[in-house]
Amino acid sequence: MTPETGCAGPLSTAAVVLVVLSSEGRLASRSACGSHRPQRAGGVSGRRPRWPKTCLATKLALRASGKPQYTAAWVRASTISTGVSPTYRDGERVVLTRPVLHACGGRQNAAMDALADRITRHADALERDRRSPLYIALMRGAADSARRDGPVADVFPDGPGAPGSVPAGRLLAALHHLVLAGDAPQLARYYASVGGEEPLDHAWAAAEATIEGNLEEVRRLAARTVQTNEPGRSAALYGALLRLADRHRLPIRLLEPGASAGLNLHADRYRYVVAGRPLGDPASRLSFDEPWEGLPVEEPWMVESFLCLSERCGCDPAPIDVSTQEGALALLSYIWPDELDRLARIREAITIARAHPAIVEAAAAVAWVERRLAKPHPGRLTVVWQSVMRQYLGETERRQVEDRIEEAGTHATDEQPLAWVALEPGDDHLSNFTITCRSWPGDGRGVTIADSGAHGPPVSWRPAHRD
Numbered sequence: 484m485t486p487e488t489g490c491a492g493p494l495s496t497a498a499v500v501l502v503v504l505s506s507e508g509r510l511a512s513r514s515a516c517g518s519h520r521p522q523r524a525g526g527v528s529g530r531r532p533r534w535p536k537t538c539l540a541t542k543l544a545l546r547a548s549g550k551p552q553y554t555a556a557w558v559r560a561s562t563i564s565t566g567v568s569p570t571y572r573d574g575e576r577v578v579l580t581r582p583v584l585h586a587c588g589g590r591q592n593a594a595m596d597a598l599a600d601r602i603t604r605h606a607d608a609l610e611r612d613r614r615s616p617l618y619i620a621l622m623r624g625a626a627d628s629a630r631r632d633g634p635v636a637d638v639f640p641d642g643p644g645a646p647g648s649v650p651a652g653r654l655l656a657a658l659h660h661l662v663l664a665g666d667a668p669q670l671a672r673y674y675a676s677v678g679g680e681e682p683l684d685h686a687w688a689a690a691e692a693t694i695e696g697n698l699e700e701v702r703r704l705a706a707r708t709v710q711t712n713e714p715g716r717s718a719a720l721y722g723a724l725l726r727l728a729d730r731h732r733l734p735i736r737l738l739e740p741g742a743s744a745g746l747n748l749h750a751d752r753y754r755y756v757v758a759g760r761p762l763g764d765p766a767s768r769l770s771f772d773e774p775w776e777g778l779p780v781e782e783p784w785m786v787e788s789f790l791c792l793s794e795r796c797g798c799d800p801a802p803i804d805v806s807t808q809e810g811a812l813a814l815l816s817y818i819w820p821d822e823l824d825r826l827a828r829i830r831e832a833i834t835i836a837r838a839h840p841a842i843v844e845a846a847a848a849v850a851w852v853e854r855r856l857a858k859p860h861p862g863r864l865t866v867v868w869q870s871v872m873r874q875y876l877g878e879t880e881r882r883q884v885e886d887r888i889e890e891a892g893t894h895a896t897d898e899q900p901l902a903w904v905a906l907e908p909g910d911d912h913l914s915n916f917t918i919t920c921r922s923w924p925g926d927g928r929g930v931t932i933a934d935s936g937a938h939g940p941p942v943s944w945r946p947a948h949r950d
């Protein structure tokens with residue numbers, strides 16, 4: 484092994500011309516560079532080399548690597564040898580895959596390090612919370628794969644993406660999708676969701692082979708935003724609705740930006756057994772057993788009689804149509820495969836949502852919230868509910884949503900009050916989930932009314948008199 488690169492052979496310093504062709508064989512681009520010798524990173528022994536930023540061929544190959552329409556390169560003028568990949572000879576046509584990228588100067592190491600760090604942080608959070616051994620194992624493997632420029636780097640060639648875009652979640656959902664669809668039998672042996680129960684020692688190897696064998700599909704699926712539509716969060720929403728119903732005693736318009744498939748728009752159609760007594764729909768097939776610590780109101784069983792949802796609707800830039808098989812598969816793929824309780828409850832929630840179709844419009848939060856809050860609704864309490872959506876909005880969009888709701892708050896009266904309830908994590912997107920409520924008329928100040936798990940229960944209520 485050479486100390487500089489970790490490669491088994493010498494690096495060529497010869498000139499290289501790369502001609503990149505589109506998949507139809509048209510000339511897409513041409514580039515050349517003189518030397519492929521890496522510069523040492525600060526001269527620190529053992530660190531990975533940084534490649535000359537000016538190397539056009541490298542840039543060309545990096546650019547083309549994320550784009551399936553550029554699938555081939557024509558190597559001209561010299562051979563390139565890294566020792567780990569084959570030697571490419573003059574005139575040879577090659578597919579732009581990892582070894583070729585290595586040969587052309589490697590990927591942006593910093594981006595892959597950042598990707599690996601992001602995935603590792605996610606795995607650490609899971610480990611702290613003692614959740615999903617399978618996903619901890621797969622995330623550790625994925626982080627390692629990114630760090631050594633393995634197949635995970637092919638899935639995310641540009642690195643981890645914006646904060647909150649959870650590459651680990653997207654990758655694992657893509658793999659779970661393949662498993663649930665029956666397209667990854669080797670990997671399925673580790674997935675309890677399809678009856679797998681093998682020890683996890685070789686789970687990552689199977690995942691890596693699955694990624695390599697289904698690279699384009701994994702890329703396509705992993706490009707989607709994580710849409711964990713978690714009906715468990717209804718245990719938080721239902722308590723918040725009781726608190727607001729107790730205060731206002733008006734029918735409620737429930738509006739949910741970032742609703743995904745809209746499973747939480749049915750919060751009153753689920754059953755919650757609290758202190759041994761049912762709340763919600765006592766006949767519901769989706770039941771939460773003792774989901775609360777403390778109570779949102781003193782007598783929830785009495786307050787429930789005031790609770791009535793007169794309207795329920797949501798929006799999402801990519802709503803999931805729960806009535807289709809593909810929609811159901813997508814929802815299931817975001818649930819962790821060894822969390823069988825969550826899988827069982829989302830299956831029930833899908834059945835309930837299919838029986839009571841609710842509208843989830845294809846729209847982003849700002850315009851939709853503005854539109855939905857524009858008209859007065861006398862005799863109604865309007866509740867804007869959001870859960871685990873904030874991290875998907877940019878800073879500007881977040882402020883705009885807040886502005887729109889605050890603006891609507893200035894028109895709220897006792898006859899048509901407004902409340903904004905949010906179940907959101909702390910700054911790291913992964914922990915410290917709280918439920919806050921702002922309401923108008925009044926000063927609209929945010930009050931934390933409960934602490935909650937990422938997926939709802941246990942929801943720990945704070946005393947109502949502090950609202």
Ligand SMILES: C[S@@+](CC[C@H](N)C(=O)[O-])C[C@H]1O[C@@H](n2cnc3c(N)ncnc32)[C@H](O)[C@@H]1O
Pocket residue numbers: 708709710711712713714716740741742743744747798799800801846847848849869870871872875876880
């Ligand atoms: C983690 S999911 C949460 C879904 C649902 N609120 C829940 O808690 O079950 C986040 C959702 O926010 C949506 N989203 C992303 N960008 C958005 C935007 N600009 N406006 C509204 N929703 C957005 C995503 O499509 C996704 O469905």
